[in-house]
Amino acid sequence: MAMGFKHFNFFALMLVGLGLIVAVHAQDQSGFISIACGVPANSSFTDDTTGINYISDATFIDSGVSKSVSTDIKATDQQQVWNVRSFPQGNRNCYTINVTGGTKYLIRATFMHGNYDGKGNLPQFDLYLGPNKWDTVKVLNSSISVIKELIDVPSWNYIHVCLVNTGLGTPFISAIELRPLKNTTYITKAGSLALFLRVDVGSKTSPAYRYPYDVYDRLWMPLDSSLLNWTDIRTSLTVDSKIHNDYHPPSIVMSTAATPIDDGPMEFNWNSEDAATAEYYIYIHFAEIVKLQGNQSRSFNITLNGKYWYGPLVPDYLSTISLYSPSALAGQAKYDFSIFKTENSTLPPIMNAVEIYSVKYLLQSETDQGDVDAIAKIKSTYGIKRIWQGDPCAPKGYSWEGLNCSYDGDTPPRITSLNLSSSGLVGNISADISNLVMLQYLDLSNNSLTGSVPDFLSQLQNLRVLNLERNQLSGSIPIQLNERSKNGSLSLSVGDNPNLCGSDSCNKKKSNVVVPIVASLGGLLILAFIVAAIFLGIRIKRREQHVIMVDNESNFQNPSLESIQRQFTYSELLKMTNNFERILGKGGFGTVYRGNIDDTQVAVKMLSPSSVQGFQQFQSEVKLLMRVHHRNLTTLVGYCYEGTNMGLIYEYMANGDLEEHLSGERANILNWEDRLRIATDAAQGLEYLHHGCKPPIVHRDVKCTNILLNENFHAKLADFGLSKIFPTDGGTHVSTVVAGTPGYLDPEYYISNWLTEKSDVYSFGVVLLEIITSRPAIERSQERTHVSQWVSSMLAQGDIKNIVDPRLRGNFNINSAWKACEIAMACVSPTSTKRPTMSQAVAELKECLETELARTKKGLEGDSTNSIEMLNMNLTTELRPLAR
Ligand SMILES: *[C@@H]1O[C@H](CO)[C@@H](O)[C@H](O)[C@H]1NC(C)=O
Ligand SMILES: *[C@@H]1O[C@H](CO)[C@@H](O)[C@H](O)[C@H]1NC(C)=O
Ligand SMILES: *[C@@H]1O[C@H](CO)[C@@H](O)[C@H](O)[C@H]1NC(C)=O
Ligand SMILES: *[C@@H]1O[C@H](CO)[C@@H](O)[C@H](O)[C@H]1NC(C)=O
Ligand SMILES: *[C@@H]1O[C@H](CO)[C@@H](O)[C@H](O)[C@H]1NC(C)=O
Ligand SMILES: *[C@@H]1O[C@H](CO)[C@@H](O)[C@H](O)[C@H]1NC(C)=O
Ligand SMILES: *[C@@H]1O[C@H](CO)[C@@H](O)[C@H](O)[C@H]1NC(C)=O
Numbered sequence: 001m002a003m004g005f006k007h008f009n010f011f012a013l014m015l016v017g018l019g020l021i022v023a024v025h026a027q028d029q030s031g032f033i034s035i036a037c038g039v040p041a042n043s044s045f046t047d048d049t050t051g052i053n054y055i056s057d058a059t060f061i062d063s064g065v066s067k068s069v070s071t072d073i074k075a076t077d078q079q080q081v082w083n084v085r086s087f088p089q090g091n092r093n094c095y096t097i098n099v100t101g102g103t104k105y106l107i108r109a110t111f112m113h114g115n116y117d118g119k120g121n122l123p124q125f126d127l128y129l130g131p132n133k134w135d136t137v138k139v140l141n142s143s144i145s146v147i148k149e150l151i152d153v154p155s156w157n158y159i160h161v162c163l164v165n166t167g168l169g170t171p172f173i174s175a176i177e178l179r180p181l182k183n184t185t186y187i188t189k190a191g192s193l194a195l196f197l198r199v200d201v202g203s204k205t206s207p208a209y210r211y212p213y214d215v216y217d218r219l220w221m222p223l224d225s226s227l228l229n230w231t232d233i234r235t236s237l238t239v240d241s242k243i244h245n246d247y248h249p250p251s252i253v254m255s256t257a258a259t260p261i262d263d264g265p266m267e268f269n270w271n272s273e274d275a276a277t278a279e280y281y282i283y284i285h286f287a288e289i290v291k292l293q294g295n296q297s298r299s300f301n302i303t304l305n306g307k308y309w310y311g312p313l314v315p316d317y318l319s320t321i322s323l324y325s326p327s328a329l330a331g332q333a334k335y336d337f338s339i340f341k342t343e344n345s346t347l348p349p350i351m352n353a354v355e356i357y358s359v360k361y362l363l364q365s366e367t368d369q370g371d372v373d374a375i376a377k378i379k380s381t382y383g384i385k386r387i388w389q390g391d392p393c394a395p396k397g398y399s400w401e402g403l404n405c406s407y408d409g410d411t412p413p414r415i416t417s418l419n420l421s422s423s424g425l426v427g428n429i430s431a432d433i434s435n436l437v438m439l440q441y442l443d444l445s446n447n448s449l450t451g452s453v454p455d456f457l458s459q460l461q462n463l464r465v466l467n468l469e470r471n472q473l474s475g476s477i478p479i480q481l482n483e484r485s486k487n488g489s490l491s492l493s494v495g496d497n498p499n500l501c502g503s504d505s506c507n508k509k510k511s512n513v514v515v516p517i518v519a520s521l522g523g524l525l526i527l528a529f530i531v532a533a534i535f536l537g538i539r540i541k542r543r544e545q546h547v548i549m550v551d552n553e554s555n556f557q558n559p560s561l562e563s564i565q566r567q568f569t570y571s572e573l574l575k576m577t578n579n580f581e582r583i584l585g586k587g588g589f590g591t592v593y594r595g596n597i598d599d600t601q602v603a604v605k606m607l608s609p610s611s612v613q614g615f616q617q618f619q620s621e622v623k624l625l626m627r628v629h630h631r632n633l634t635t636l637v638g639y640c641y642e643g644t645n646m647g648l649i650y651e652y653m654a655n656g657d658l659e660e661h662l663s664g665e666r667a668n669i670l671n672w673e674d675r676l677r678i679a680t681d682a683a684q685g686l687e688y689l690h691h692g693c694k695p696p697i698v699h700r701d702v703k704c705t706n707i708l709l710n711e712n713f714h715a716k717l718a719d720f721g722l723s724k725i726f727p728t729d730g731g732t733h734v735s736t737v738v739a740g741t742p743g744y745l746d747p748e749y750y751i752s753n754w755l756t757e758k759s760d761v762y763s764f765g766v767v768l769l770e771i772i773t774s775r776p777a778i779e780r781s782q783e784r785t786h787v788s789q790w791v792s793s794m795l796a797q798g799d800i801k802n803i804v805d806p807r808l809r810g811n812f813n814i815n816s817a818w819k820a821c822e823i824a825m826a827c828v829s830p831t832s833t834k835r836p837t838m839s840q841a842v843a844e845l846k847e848c849l850e851t852e853l854a855r856t857k858k859g860l861e862g863d864s865t866n867s868i869e870m871l872n873m874n875l876t877t878e879l880r881p882l883a884r
């Protein structure tokens with residue numbers, strides 16, 4: 001939701017490079033991976049419209065059934081969608097595709113139902129890339145294919161493309177295509193890019209242009225200009241005939257364009273899928289395709305939601321200029337672009353092609369590589385028939401049948417139990433099992449395993465339960481196993497192995513009782529998170545000709561900061577802060593100073609050296625934190641670690657912390673609407689930490705001084721994740737600063753000693769009470785009354801007017817105030833289960849805000865323009881594939 005304080009600061013940054021890239025070498029399909037699903041194993045074919053060579057999917061998956069689509073589809077559509085592989089069995093079926101790790105790929109999955117089942121049952125199911133959800137596939141028309149595209153850099157030399165049955169019909173897939181891209185293109189600050197829209201403006205050519213016109217095989221959908229009151233123009237000459245920029249839009253796409261019918265602006269817009277969380281990147285490609293006369297000129301400015309975005313731009317004759325923003329567009333309900341001609345331009349603006357992508361955060365990490373390799377070998381050794389595909393442990397909830405995993409914090413998931421009971425295993429006990437070092441529970445009972453009980457089983461230090469009953473094992477039990485069984489650290493069951501000698505006697509028929517205690521598998525560990533090693537080392541560098549970055553409002557950080565090394569030396573900090581001249585504040589973790597990097601203001605937090613972990617850990621934590629991005633979290637720009645000098649560099653928040661504004665240190669008083677917006681902002685930041693990060697992050701120190709306000713009074717949470725750098729376990733007392741602040745600390749924590757997301761909800765409730773009342777968490781009087789006690793006694797008297805900060809003089813909607821109090825009181829409920837989740841709190845706070853806005857008669861939406869929506873989601877996701 002667009003949360004007021006309309007903010008768009010545009011840092012126009014233009015880097016037109018010098019290097020020319022000469023495209024003289026012929027483009028081939030090298031690096032293309034083109035898989036047609038459901039075609040017979042070992043077969044391949046060349047599509048006659050594109051010349052692309054497709055191969056069967058049989059070597060990439062070992063489940064599913066091949067089906068053929070109806071004949072009318074075969075008459076009209078490309079051959080790669082003539083067959084599908086459908087998955088009536090298993091919740092999750094995965095393709096494993098070898099790729100070049102670290103390369104940027106365009107990954108495209110195509111789903112053409114084509115009534116392959118003869119019943120016309122149109123399913124809906126989920127598409128995953130490895131452990132991360134990529135999108136939901138919803139088939140609405142059996143003769144229209146659904147296409148999903150993602151630009152991603154796989155970390156490993158393989159990817160898993162998985163289809164997850166969500167109970168809404170049988171998943172199926174037609175084709176998977178991977179196209180390597182230049183790593184200098186489509187760069188994001190964080191996350192991968194999912195295609196939202198890619199159009200060839202001014203073209204009526206259907207089917208869409210793709211390879212061989214486009215060397216990267218992107219699909220360019222024709223855009224009907226008449227819908228937007230534009231006119232098409234085209235040239236028969238070749239655009240970019242000799243050189244092209246790295247984005248390399250096809251010449252044929254660039255040779256058509258549109259201009260407005262009249263003298264007015266060219267306008268297009270789209271609605272955000274979710275104003276609170278959706279982020280977009282836009283790429284606009286321009287080329288002049290009219291040979292201008294001496295007295296003609298074309299020059300235009302571009303605005304986004306009414307604010308200057310870029311310009312004046314003069315497109316080059318027959319040469320592409322690609323315009324894009326290096327950081328995501330975010331936080332708006334609608335994105336409205338207008339292209340205006342400038343005063344001395346004689347011609348209207350022109351536009352040739354547009355691409356819009358939305359950001360996907362693929363944060364869930366994959367299972368430990370050692371475990372993956374071991375379990376893959378075990379699978380192949382025993383020829384296990386189960387649907388064991390994709391990542392063994394992730395996503396949580398879809399781990400392989402017979403496996404349990406631990407999902408703790410910042411390490412990849414580990415396999416902790418393996419149940420291969422009654423799985424028809426033959427042969428020896430595989431040595432690969434010994435590589436599953438975190439194994440606590442191993443059940444190999446009721447198979448036909450032969451040979452001896454190997455020694456390596458006793459090397460599994462974590463093993464608590466070992467069940468080898470009902471096999472054909474022989475020899476004797478290793479001494480160490482026997483000892484662990486005797487001293488009670490291992491529950492060992494070896495019964496019904498006729499040739500196996502126990503420690504005491506042979507042929508013991510009676511089986512031991514299996515104690516089904518699976519030691520805690522790590523449980524749901526929070527206070528930590530994992531970010532997959534995607535997009536390491538993003539640096540923005542533009543050197544190719546004719547590519548222009550436009551920096552929109554930096555939700556994340558200033559572009560000039562981005563290109564700076566993120567690790568700073570102490571002397572750089574000294575310089576940055578002018579020898580720590582200006583103190584901005586003091587917090588639990590250290591003192592904060594004001595600094596400058598080039599012309600950008602930053603806040604430098606020098607950490608008290610007391611309890612920080614070693615450099616390696618510090619660095620890895622900080623690097624992870626630098627990748628957590630949300631507009632309600634302060635951005636971490638860099639860090640310093642030199643001996644005892646440790647510093648973190650954050651974006652500068654011009655309006656200080658919330659407490660200063662509530663306590664009356666500042667001249668102006670926050671009105672009710674401001675307060676609700678700030679509360680909602682902070683709540684959204686927490687919601688993201690709790691529900692948007694996997695595994696979740698618990699802030700542990702939510703309080704007014706950790707809520708910072710920028711120049712637009714947009715609130716952001718500070719110090720998240722710091723508790724990770726300053727570990728507080730090891731039985732330390734809650735009184736230490738880092739474990740929470742008196743007045744904000746969840747009372748249940750005293751009992752359970754276990755901080756959860758709900759502890760943050762409690763602290764947030766206290767903050768909300770302070771926002772409502774402007775009273776401190778704990779009264780500074782002798783009684784030291786807690787603000788929640790005070791409010792609850794006032795509520796008992798039914799007196800809302802005296803609860804809300806008297807300085808507001810009743811200038812607020814009563815219902816809105818009641819509701820805010822209710823939310824706050826629910827959050828500070830002594831029982832954590834009675835507290836809402838942050839998502840619930842966010843939703844309720846938004847309602848509060850709406851109520852207040854209704855009073856002040858201000859809409860959340862900006863004023864409407866008369867431009868129309870360019871294209872809606874259906875058109876973008878359901879692209880009809882090429883006719884033959
Ligand atoms: C595919 O080729 C492999 C190796 O050449 C062969 O073992 C297999 O039987 C073939 N499969 C089919 C269905 O022809
Ligand atoms: C993928 O790579 C792995 C390891 O390099 C190899 O064993 C496997 O056969 C490859 N799979 C395919 C389908 O090429
Ligand atoms: C599905 O799409 C086809 C081709 O665009 C169209 O003719 C047909 O009416 C559509 N069917 C439904 C049920 O919408
Ligand atoms: C692109 O890849 C090259 C080599 O493969 C590497 O040197 C360069 O740093 C990469 N650039 C980016 C922006 O990732
Ligand atoms: C296009 O122009 C016509 C006539 O001026 C107008 O009625 C219509 O609303 C315009 N459409 C758009 C999308 O601007
Ligand atoms: C430009 O010059 C041409 C002749 O060279 C003339 O016909 C046309 O009217 C001029 N246009 C403008 C905008 O001055
Ligand atoms: C276009 O942008 C330039 C640079 O900001 C500005 O000087 C000029 O007035 C703008 N022209 C129009 C028509 O908006």
Ligand SMILES: *[C@@H]1O[C@H](CO)[C@@H](O)[C@H](O)[C@H]1NC(C)=O
Pocket residue numbers: 297299312342344
């Ligand atoms: C617009 O006209 C002014 C004055 O004639 C000139 O200085 C300026 O360069 C022109 N701008 C463009 C983009 O042609």
Ligand SMILES: *[C@@H]1O[C@H](CO)[C@@H](O)[C@H](O)[C@H]1NC(C)=O
Pocket residue numbers: 402403404417418419441518
């Ligand atoms: C895995 O965990 C589930 C749920 O806790 C439990 O029911 C199941 O028995 C466990 N399986 C193994 C193999 O430990």
Ligand SMILES: *[C@@H]1O[C@H](CO)[C@@H](O)[C@H](O)[C@H]1NC(C)=O
Pocket residue numbers: 419420421422443
């Ligand atoms: C192990 O698998 C067997 C057979 O599938 C099943 O009966 C048993 O309950 C499983 N054990 C656990 C602990 O899940």
